[in-house]
Structures are given as C-alpha cells and as structure tokens.
Amino acid sequence: MDVNDEIRASGKRMTRTRRAVLSVLEQSQYPLSPTELYAQLKKHKVAIDLVTVYRNLVTLKELGLVTQLELHQEGQVRYEMREGRQHHHHIRCKSCGRIVDLLLCPLKKLTAVIEKETRFVVGDHSLEFSGWCPRCQ
Amino acid sequence: MDVNDEIRASGKRMTRTRRAVLSVLEQSQYPLSPTELYAQLKKHKVAIDLVTVYRNLVTLKELGLVTQLELHQEGQVRYEMREGRQHHHHIRCKSCGRIVDLLLCPLKKLTAVIEKETRFVVGDHSLEFSGWCPRCQ
DNA sequence: TTCCTTGCAAATACTTTGCAGACTG
DNA sequence: CAGTCTGCAAAGTATTTGCAAGGAA
Numbered sequence: 397m398d399v400n401d402e403i404r405a406s407g408k409r410m411t412r413t414r415r416a417v418l419s420v421l422e423q424s425q426y427p428l429s430p431t432e433l434y435a436q437l438k439k440h441k442v443a444i445d446l447v448t449v450y451r452n453l454v455t456l457k458e459l460g461l462v463t464q465l466e467l468h469q470e471g472q473v474r475y476e477m478r479e480g481r482q483h484h485h486h487i488r489c490k491s492c493g494r495i496v497d498l499l500l501c502p503l504k505k506l507t508a509v510i511e512k513e514t515r516f517v518v519g520d521h522s523l524e525f526s527g528w529c530p531r532c533q
Numbered sequence: 534m535d536v537n538d539e540i541r542a543s544g545k546r547m548t549r550t551r552r553a554v555l556s557v558l559e560q561s562q563y564p565l566s567p568t569e570l571y572a573q574l575k576k577h578k579v580a581i582d583l584v585t586v587y588r589n590l591v592t593l594k595e596l597g598l599v600t601q602l603e604l605h606q607e608g609q610v611r612y613e614m615r616e617g618r619q620h621h622h623h624i625r626c627k628s629c630g631r632i633v634d635l636l637l638c639p640l641k642k643l644t645a646v647i648e649k650e651t652r653f654v655v656g657d658h659s660l661e662f663s664g665w666c667p668r669c670q
Numbered sequence: 671t672t673c674c675t676t677g678c679a680a681a682t683a684c685t686t687t688g689c690a691g692a693c694t695g
Numbered sequence: 696c697a698g699t700c701t702g703c704a705a706a707g708t709a710t711t712t713g714c715a716a717g718g719a720a
Contacts, residue, residue: 518664527655
C-alpha cells in the first residue's frame with residue numbers, strides 16, 4: 397500500500413497540494429518547519445497557502461506518514477517523512493541551526509526502569525542533543 | 534553566596550517581584566509555565582504583570598538560577614529552580630499533564646559516541662518521556 | 671453528487687518590545 | 696543620583712478556526 401492508497405484508505409483524498417507537500421518532504425535532507433516547507437513550495441512555483449501547509453501536515457501526521465518534532469529553543473515545529481525510516485533522534489547546531497540525524501537510541505532498557513520507578517506507562521520519548529557542528533566550532 | 538548575592542553580583546537588583554517569583558518557584562513541586570506562575574502570584578495577592586514574570590524568568594535563567602524546559606506538545610515553556618538540584622529529566626502524563634522528575638540520566642557515555650560519530654561538540658541534551666500516570670491509566 | 675479540501679480573513683496563544691515613571695542600592 | 700525594574704500598550708511569531716467556493720472520487 398503506497399502513500400496514495402494510505403491516504404485514500406482513510407477517506408482522505410490525494411490532492412495537488414498534498415502531493416506537493418509530500419514531494420518536498422521526501423526530498424529534504426532534514427526536518428522542515430511549516431514555514432520552510434512553504435518557502436520551498438513557493439520556490440518550486442507551487443500555488444499554496446501557508447494554512448494549507450499546516451492542515452496537510454496535521455493530516456499526514458494523523459495518518460502516520462510524517463513525524464512531528466519539536467526541537468529545543470526553536471519555537472516551531474518540524475516534520476519529516478516516516479516512510480521506512482527507523483526510530484531516531486537529532487542533534488542541532490546552536491550556531492547555524494543545522495540538524496543531523498542520530499541513528500541510535502539507548503532508551504529501550506531505560507523505559508522499563510522508568511515504568512517501574514514512576515508507575516507510569518511510557519508512551520513516547522523525545523531526545524535531542526545540541527552543540528556545535530564541525531563547521532561552526 | 535546566596536540567591537540575593539548572586540543577583541546583586543551581576544549588577545541586577547533584588548526586587549519585590551523577583552523575590553515573589555523565586556518564592557513561588559521554590560515552593561512548586563513541578564516546573565511552572567509563566568502563566569501558571571503568574572496565576573500563583575495572583576492567588577497570593579502579589580501585584581505583578583505577566584510581562585514582568587516573563588522578564589524575571591529570562592533574567593533568572595541568564596543568571597543560572599532557574600532552568601528552562603520545553604516539554605513536548607505543550608507549546609509553552611516551563612521553569613524550575615536550579616538550586617543544588619542534580620541534572621535530571623521529566624516524564625509527563627498525556628492525559629492529565631502531570632509532570633514528574635526522573636532522577637536518572639543515561640546519556641554521559643552516549644555523548645562521547647555522538648561526538649565521534651557526528652563530529653559535533655555536544656553542549657546540551659534534552660530528554661523527556663510521556664505516557665500515562667498511575668491515576669490516568 | 672458527495673463531502674473533503676482550499677484560500678482568505680480573522681482569531682488565538684505565547685512571548686517580546688517600547689516607553690515613561692517607580693524603585694533599589 | 697544612576698541605572699535597573701515595572702506596568703501598560705502594542706507588536707511579533709507560530710498556529711488554528713470559520714466559511715464559502717473549488718476539486719477528487
């Protein structure tokens with residue numbers, strides 16, 4: 397079942413703007429904020445409103461096609477494609493803002509410890525590093 | 534050097550509102566958002582403006598007296614006293630919003646791994662869990 | 671033809687800024 | 696007294712909502 401089918405299976409429709417949003421996200425090397433995504437779309441001469449970008453991102457997130465991130469000190473949200481990507485985290489440069497994937501996650505064991513200690517049932521976790529990238533050091 | 538001295542040593546002053554903000558933060562069992570802090574102050578009949586709460590929190594953060602947190606999916610910032618508290622993280626209930634401290638941090642070793650892998654110099658990290666607290670399960 | 675989707679305008683939420691008067695040391 | 700701090704008004708940024716027209720299946 398491809399993206400198109402997944403959208404239609406949920407009763408939603410594959411529209412011109414939806415396709416464009418997905419396309420930009422697929423091509424991006426890093427998670428995009430709604431505003432950045434909007435700027436990319438404009439650059440590619442796609443006629444779309446910022447509000448539509450927001451609404452499409454909400455929809456795609458609900459369908460589980462994209463993942464939403466909130467990086468520290470940014471005051472905005474970012475999205476990245478989920479398609480086949482394994483669970484991962486990010487590191488962000490405090491100087492230039494560059495965001496790089498971290499393909500590791502040390503928290504599986506920790507979750508059990510936390511559940512025992514707090515009696516919470518753990519759902520998600522978010523982990524993010526920040527520092528200075530090679531160029532900015 | 535107590536809080537009072539620390540503030541004065543930086544050329545800042547210990548004012549009525551600053552004292553009130555610190556007092557509420559000291560008594561809170563969990564990190565407070567500016568708005569929650571403001572509500573507490575009002576409840577204690579402290580005459581203060583929300584803007585002043587924001588400004589004092591910025592100042593106290595710059596002085597290292599409070600720590601700022603941004604929990605996932607909250608869309609607001611929180612602050613907690615730093616005074617002698619060890620480095621820690623939080624878990625938040627997705628249902629009632631309750632926030633509980635986690636007194637562990639498994640990330641010291643990981644930092645070295647990440648620095649080698651990404652060539653970043655790691656500054657900070659943020660780690661947060663969310664799930665369902667005992668009452669909400 | 672149904673009803674999901676879009677654009678535009680407007681509202682909301684959180685946070686920051688400008689300025690003149692008030693207060694601390 | 697000098698310089699910091701405060702309240703009030705207003706601006707700024709990110710995001711959401713209402714509504715009527717447009718578009719997908």
